Amino acid sequence: MTSAETDGQANDKTAARAARRERKRDQSREEILDAARRVLLRHGVGAMTLDAVANEVGMSKTGLYYYFPSKDAxxxxxxxxxxxxxxxxxxxxxxxxxxxxxxxxxxxxxxxxxxxxxxxxxxxxxxxxxxxxxxxxxxxxxxxxxxxxxxxxxxxxxxxxxxxxxxxxxxxxxxxxxxxxxxxxxxxxxxxxxxxxxxxxxxxxxxxxxxxxxxxxxxxxxxxxxxxxx
Known part of the structure; x- marks a missing residue:
């Protein structure tokens, strides 16, 4: 296998890993939005906090901040x-x-x-x-x-x-x-x-x-x- 072929395979693997990470990120983002909507509709505006959403989706509040920096966002x-x-x-x-x-x-x-x-x-x-x-x-x-x-x-x-x-x-x-x-x-x-x-x-x-x-x-x-x- 030539050096160019090896480099090409490495680039393909890197691109595939990046694509998987992006799909996982999009999926997690949609799960958070679905959880936020459930909290909002179930408990009302006052209960719509990042803590409540994090509990609903099953992640830490710190993890939630990775996707959304604030309640407004x-x-x-x-x-x-x-x-x-x-x-x-x-x-x-x-x-x-x-x-x-x-x-x-x-x-x-x-x-x-x-x-x-x-x-x-x-x-x-x-x-x-x-x-x-x-x-x-x-x-x-x-x-x-x-x-x-x-x-x-x-x-x-x-x-x-x-x-x-x-x-x-x-x-x-x-x-x-x-x-x-x-x-x-x-x-x-x-x-x-x-x-x-x-x-x-x-x-x-x-x-x-x-x-x-x-x-x-x-x-x-x-x-x-x-x-x-x-």
Missing amino acids: LVFELVHGVIEAQAKAVQAGVGAAVDGGGALRAIIGGTVESFAPRLDDFRLAFLFGQVAGAGALRWDREQFERIRPLNDLVLGKATEMLGAERAERLPRAAVEPRLMAFLAYLAAIGLLTMKGMVEPMDDPLLYSDEQLVEGFARVFEAAAAAGEGG
Whole structure:
């Protein structure tokens, strides 16, 4: 075996060991996030401490610090994961839309479909900061810069489609395209918030999720099409 072949095998083994370490690290990281979510949902915000999470996952607090330097960092990753999954699902739905109104429908429907079966994830992503109280969470600029691109996954394509249509006509609704897309998103968030409010009281809403999504979708499709043919 030549020296080059020996060096090549050594490099391959080194790369394989590095890959195994990375897979193990990713697996441990996901196990910690799952444990944190269980602690949070089982015991509430006050019990969401690094000690509690370390006990849940079965490692020392020092070991936990290797993956997450603070409670804020851990909660951020939980929130980011939930929002990222929802944003990608909405992005796929909007990508299949044929016009701006359809894109708005996809934002509303995709958001509700993502969270309605998992309201705990919705509360974690959108209500945790309110429940935790002022100053309970502090995210830095780098973390906010990771969150903001997710807004573009949800709103970007719809804004582009609405903008192109607006250039062809002046809508009577006269709402800026990005704002209209965001308002559609807020409609879905409001629906989920109301659903989350009444669910624990066993007092369901008068209308089904499907009816509410359809109602919002028709309103926004009409707004997007306003002025067509004028």
